[in-house]
Amino acid sequence: MHKLSKKGGEKYLSIWWFFILILIAASIVAGVAMNSVGEANSKEIESDILATRVVDCLVSQGMIKQSLVDGSMDILNECGLNKKIIDETGKYYLRIEIFDSDKCDINNKDFNCVGRLNEFGVHAFNVQCNQPGENFPKCIEKKFYALNSSNDRFLVKIMAGSNMLGGTI
Amino acid sequence: MENLMFLILNMLFCVILFVFIVSSTSGEAVLRQKYAKEIALMIDEAKPGTTIYIDASELIDRYGKEQGIGIKIDEDTRKVIANFTGHRAYAFNYFTDAHVKLEQLQNRIILTVEKNA
Numbered sequence: 001m002h003k004l005s006k007k008g009g010e011k012y013l014s015i016w017w018f019f020i021l022i023l024i025a026a027s028i029v030a031g032v033a034m035n036s037v038g039e040a041n042s043k044e045i046e047s048d049i050l051a052t053r054v055v056d057c058l059v060s061q062g063m064i065k066q067s068l069v070d071g072s073m074d075i076l077n078e079c080g081l082n083k084k085i086i087d088e089t090g091k092y093y094l095r096i097e098i099f100d101s102d103k104c105d106i107n108n109k110d111f112n113c114v115g116r117l118n119e120f121g122v123h124a125f126n127v128q129c130n131q132p133g134e135n136f137p138k139c140i141e142k143k144f145y146a147l148n149s150s151n152d153r154f155l156v157k158i159m160a161g162s163n164m165l166g167g168t169i
Numbered sequence: 170m171e172n173l174m175f176l177i178l179n180m181l182f183c184v185i186l187f188v189f190i191v192s193s194t195s196g197e198a199v200l201r202q203k204y205a206k207e208i209a210l211m212i213d214e215a216k217p218g219t220t221i222y223i224d225a226s227e228l229i230d231r232y233g234k235e236q237g238i239g240i241k242i243d244e245d246t247r248k249v250i251a252n253f254t255g256h257r258a259y260a261f262n263y264f265t266d267a268h269v270k271l272e273q274l275q276n277r278i279i280l281t282v283e284k285n286a
Contacts, residue, residue, distance in 0.1 A: 014175060050264065077266075080265050085264045169260050
């Protein structure tokens, strides 16, 4: 039977030892590299900021702006949002629906009643929102009731989505 | 002697790995992302007429004052661009239509958000 000398055994052991060390190092380097290259996800925060910004500009002291009800409001301009960025970058979505709550039973999910709909950005986000996965947009929905100057009650539903991941240039 | 060498090499390995992890997790790539995103989100959230002061001592300590703060605003493309070493830059969009001015005063970044004319 062939036997390794003590010195030979140590030699093989140290080779295996360094092989294991290299393996550990490679795993840690790969993990750290993936983590530092990966994006810190801020889509949800951005969607929330967008939705809040829109709520703030559509309603003042609980009264909805009449131009929004009429459909004459230039929403993006009024809310201080850049039309080019929202509509053309393909990274944002904004959906604003207004229902006359006297005519619609919203609480019982009677969504057959027609609300006034305004949509900006990538319409497909309406379906893709909050799907599991890094590449899907994150969206925030806000709903509130507001009165107009004639005391008519409206339900306003706002959905804002972002799929913005910055990039190295 | 061999045992000593073995021990030294193992320790060297651990030190190199530790230095790599520390430098990667607090490295330039992370800082670029952090500052570009935070500033863009601050701009998006700010109402016209807002002035924001950001402590940038961390950047000045690390990269020095000579190169400037390494952050600029591109109003044409609506991007916050962070580039601290002159090699790679990181850009992040903001969506407001406001006019944004970025200045550096000593260790602080001053962001002024004004209504676009």
